[in-house]
Amino acid sequence: MATEQIKIPKATAKRLPLYYRFLQNLYQTGKLRVSSAELSEAVKVDSATIRRDFSYFGALGKKGYGYNVQYLLNFFRKTLDQDELTKVALIGVGNLGTALLRYNFTKNNNTKICYAFDTNEGKVGTKISDVTVYSLDQLEEIIEKEDIQVVILTVPAHAAQTVTDRLVKTNVKGILNFTPARLNVPPTINVHHIDLAVELQSFVYFIKNYSNEESEA
Numbered sequence: 001m002a003t004e005q006i007k008i009p010k011a012t013a014k015r016l017p018l019y020y021r022f023l024q025n026l027y028q029t030g031k032l033r034v035s036s037a038e039l040s041e042a043v044k045v046d047s048a049t050i051r052r053d054f055s056y057f058g059a060l061g062k063k064g065y066g067y068n069v070q071y072l073l074n075f076f077r078k079t080l081d082q083d084e085l086t087k088v089a090l091i092g093v094g095n096l097g098t099a100l101l102r103y104n105f106t107k108n109n110n111t112k113i114c115y116a117f118d119t120n121e122g123k124v125g126t127k128i129s130d131v132t133v134y135s136l137d138q139l140e141e142i143i144e145k146e147d148i149q150v151v152i153l154t155v156p157a158h159a160a161q162t163v164t165d166r167l168v169k170t171n172v173k174g175i176l177n178f179t180p181a182r183l184n185v186p187p188t189i190n191v192h193h194i195d196l197a198v199e200l201q202s203f204v205y206f207i208k209n210y211s212n213e214e215s216e217a
């Protein structure tokens with residue numbers, strides 16, 4: 001994110017991409033103004049939270065008038081550093097890694113997986129979408145040279161910590177961890193954990209046990 005920006009609460013920061021995405025859609029349909037109630041309905045965040053979130057950026061909205069879509073969009077683009085492409089590296093080109101490489105992240109935001117790494121010699125040198133798979137031997141060299149600060153980890157769980165220990169010694173600041181492993185990192189590194197199997201299992205449990213009217217009573 002931009003260096004000159006004010007510190008905003010983490011919970012607010014997490015909602016920014018959501019707001020940004022919705023505002024992009026609104027802008028494309030030619031809408032000039034949006035109320036916090038409309039935003040609330042679309043992004044499923046209550047309007048009091050939206051008003052509080054927006055208040056961290058100064059008085060962006062006027063009562064009874066709503067928010068200026070273009071102004072907000074410019075503001076979020078700058079805050080989210082969307083003017084500059086953020087290059088991301090992916091480690092572990094298995095089934096999930098390949099799916100992520102094929103997914104067009106730039107459709108919705110200005111991030112792109114530009115480098116992929118794997119230990120499997122059969123995969124090294126191949127291309128997925130337009131991304132070349134490099135040997136893990138070149139990890140530090142490429143990450144340093146290209147100033148990569150965000151890495152997606154899709155290696156098998158048993159390899160996750162060893163790879164992380166190598167990343168910790170580079171300039172990497174964030175790891176999006178798709179493996180089931182819990183990673184040990186110094187406080188200077190942010191880890192965001194997405195365990196799809198656990199997500200699915202807990203969702204299935206939720207659907208089976210809580211999502212009928214009886215259990216809500």
Ligand code: ATP
Pocket residue numbers: 091092093094095096097117118119120123136154155156157159163
């Ligand atoms: P596949 O069917 O292609 O093996 P998968 O997702 O079932 O995919 P995994 O065993 O989870 O396979 O491995 C994911 C990828 O991580 C594989 O391409 C594997 O070669 C690679 N890999 C394994 N160990 C490492 C490591 N230490 N560093 C980087 N990549 C690794």
